[in-house]
Amino acid sequence: MDDLLREFLTESSEHLETIDIELVRFEQDPNNETILRNIFRLVHTIKGTCGFLGLPRLEALAHAAETLMGKFRDGMPVTTGAVTLILATLDRVKEILGELERTAAEPEGVDGDLIGELERMALGPPEPAPAAPPPSPKPVAGEMVLQILERPLKPGEVSLDDLERAFRETAVEEIAPLPAPVAPPPPAAAAMPEAEPAPKPAPARPAPRAEPKPERPEGGEGDGVSKVQTIRVNVDTLEHLMTMVSELVLTRNQLLEIARREDDSAYKVPLQRLSHVTAELQEGVMKTRMQPIGTAWQKLPRVIRDLSSELNKKIELVMQGAETELDRQVLEVIKDPLTHMIRNSADHGIETGPERKAAGKPERGTIRLNAYHEGGTITIEISDDGRGLDFGAIRRKATERGLASEAEVERMSEAQVAKFIFHPGFSTAKAVTAVSGRGVGMDVVKTNIELIGGTIEIRSEPGRGTTFTIKIPLTLAIVAALIVSARDQRFAIPQVAVLELVRVKPGSDHSIERINGTPVLRLRDRLLPIVPISKVLGLPGAEAEAGDEGFVVVSQVGRQRFGILVDGVFHTEEIVVKPMSSKLRHIQLFSGNTILGDGAVVLIIDPNGVAKMVGSGTGENGFGADEAVEPGPAEHDETVTLLVFRGGGQSHKAVPLSLVTRLEEVDAAKIEWVGGRPLIQYRGRLMPLVPAGPEVAIRREGSQALVVFSDGDRSMGLVVDEIVDIVDDRLDIELAADRSDLVGSAVIRGRATEIVNIAHYLPLAHDDWSSGGPVKAVGASRTVLLVDDSAFFRDMLTPVLKAAGYRVVTAGSADEAMGVLGSGLRVDILVTDVEMPGRDGFQLVEAVRAGGRHAGLPVVALAAGVTPELVERARRLQIGDFVAKFDRAGLVQSLNDLDVPQEIAA
């Protein structure tokens, strides 16, 4: 491929990108002449060059597009259809250019379709007169007129290329007389057949160009996109330059070192100058690697425009900080992820016009792209004002896909839930559109960003929009690093990963302690796992000398925090990262190497690798110490998972989580009042709402927290002020006999907490709930035989059990119970008080176990206090569980655990 052609390809594709952007702008602002002129000029340049290089296909396309744009300039209304057509033409031009690049020849093909369209559109409505003379076969003629007519109108906007070409072309051809008259159509048309299109548009140009020439300076300046003073340099050349400069820096450092030792002042001054020049040179070369992030954004306006029409949404793209510079290597990596995220925002984030209107938002959605420097990193924010993430849908999907259990998912914070969208194949889109929703992408986005040491975060507010924040290092090639030592060897740790440095020494404030041999550091009341670097690196002598003296480099990888123990810390230095040799790339602990100022090669420690290496050595959660991972709730049956909330007053209230179907945050505006009672439409049904206490006011605006309880197909929403937490704790309830809305109170997480009696609220929601009406769902009906000598307790527990979905039969004594069991009535579970006059609970169970069809009946025993003797007796009688007599919630839970789950939370 000759140089000229290559030059043309690079230049044209740049021009085309600009045109893409400008056209989209123009469509929004059709009266802006500057933009139009700019586009016109660029298309024109392409056309001209094509002609010069003998690329007829391209030229014809560019020409037809130019014609249509000429019409716009003459005042033809700009329509979306026309712009789309021009964009389509540009796409075709790009295709041809791509082919050209591969094969160095213009591909075969006909563009009659597009050209015809363009011409039709150009000739279209306004001027019936010119439309007649130049019929389809001689399209060029038609525009010729226009161009000639226009030319005098805008003398200022001639580009250098045009002038040059004009110059060349005038030299070749001498059709100067053409310009003035309006007559040319026939001659031009006549000339066309034999002369190839190339010269055709050209002849028109030369003459008029002649005059504007002198004015070019001002004209050029006034033009927004006038030529910047740049030259194109091959990237390899730059890389090479970079290497040479690095070498120069090293040599300079060596010289300085020598000069320091030898006190010969003759060298001093020139050396100092050399040093300065080198520093500046280094800086200059570094700069050549930097590119404004805007170059990665160039395609986005077009993407958004196409999406808007495809999805039928109105979207505005606001870009800020396009001039922010970053390393071109980094730029390459983030280009595609950015495009992908923008598409996602447009597709998933922004609602359709009517939806937005209904939500009280402006019809036009906005996607905002913002980039800025922050410390040694660049922050890129992509935010939309759309509907926000649907946390409910994500939770559901996460459970469906088995990424987490329902309970886990419910417990997660929104930020944690949002992270699920980075799982491969995760999509909550209801329909797969051409744009997105296939669930590919976000994981790739994350991988790409993490690949270059970046991080990505999501913030989302339902109804308000979503913001993605990407933080990436300024450059891959040069990073600030902390130089540390371990066993006389130096290593570099990238500064981005370093949070702080702590000096440790046995016996001082900060000293390393050991838990089961694993070193930890207590830092501000948190336990920090410590990784002695010399040990993981297997440096000689590391095993023998368990040195707990040195420095701890506190690092963070993702959410893991840990400390790297090193022997010494020197200084920070800007290092040029060089990749590891392929022979060494398998060592996870190093991300590369570098040459320090003194010429020594130093390995760069990869904190990710350190985390991984140690993580794999000590099991999955080796590093979880800082993530406050709760030890599994499997220790003892004594702990109960409780939902803690506030509802009326400042005191905390709690309810066993097993009774709760769901936690909801609803829009208060959706709460309806029917006959003075609050209701809300919930999953296609009306659900009554009951305040958790007389002081709880149901909100009229904002969002309202609800705790939903379900029984069969009925639900109620308990209105609470705030959901506080979900905790696992022992439940030692002190009875509160005087209040029916409470089971009692307990100390949960060191705080007095009222345990709510759901049985009290259910009748408030549904009058017939407690009366054991037609509540039961078919499978949920199990019969409990409740045996207690105290009528009070029978009465107290019956509604609780009923509320939990059981049919209840009561008996006042063991004998009575035996009578019930013998009557043929179906009994599924026996709940009995242990202490009863006459035959006690144990004797009753003994009798049951003795034989008959109820011998295997599950039993739950109620006792005022539990002693080892009781437990032993209970075990021998295969009594399923012991429950404190006043622990109503505990009883329900015990019943649930005992047998087939009762699906309270159906």
Next chain:
Amino acid sequence: MSNPATTDKPAGAQAAGAHNELVTVRVAGELLGVPIGRVHDVFVPNSLTSVPLAPGEIVGLLNLRGRVVTALSLRRLLGVGSAPAGSTQTALGIEHVGESDGLLVDSVGEVMKLDPEQRQPNPTHMDRRWAALSRGVYRLDGELLIELDVDAALAREPSRQAA
């Protein structure tokens, strides 16, 4: 033995053996030859940075005029133990798959032009480790010269077994 090297032959597929100019090196007393086309530099390595956890034959990294070079010990590749303490090793700078490697040898001798026709296959009872790195043997006056297979020596695969 003095076979005129025909330089006009293109360095084509078969060219590796066409004009055989070998740089002779000594490792543990044995004479080996490295094709001269592969050798970019001959230098004395200093200030090696050892790489923890690296395969045994990798001695470390060093700075050669601003490039980071991975130094490999030919002794360890051949399994003849480390160089005696106090001896200075010399390195051959070799480009391999776009990376700079340095092959450490005990000493570097002269450049010999040898006729590939006279190269003989490895003796069958040759140590396997040696055979893997040898392209054949030349019989010189009173000595044998083994032509080193540079690519095999610098390939990543055998690194584990040699460790």
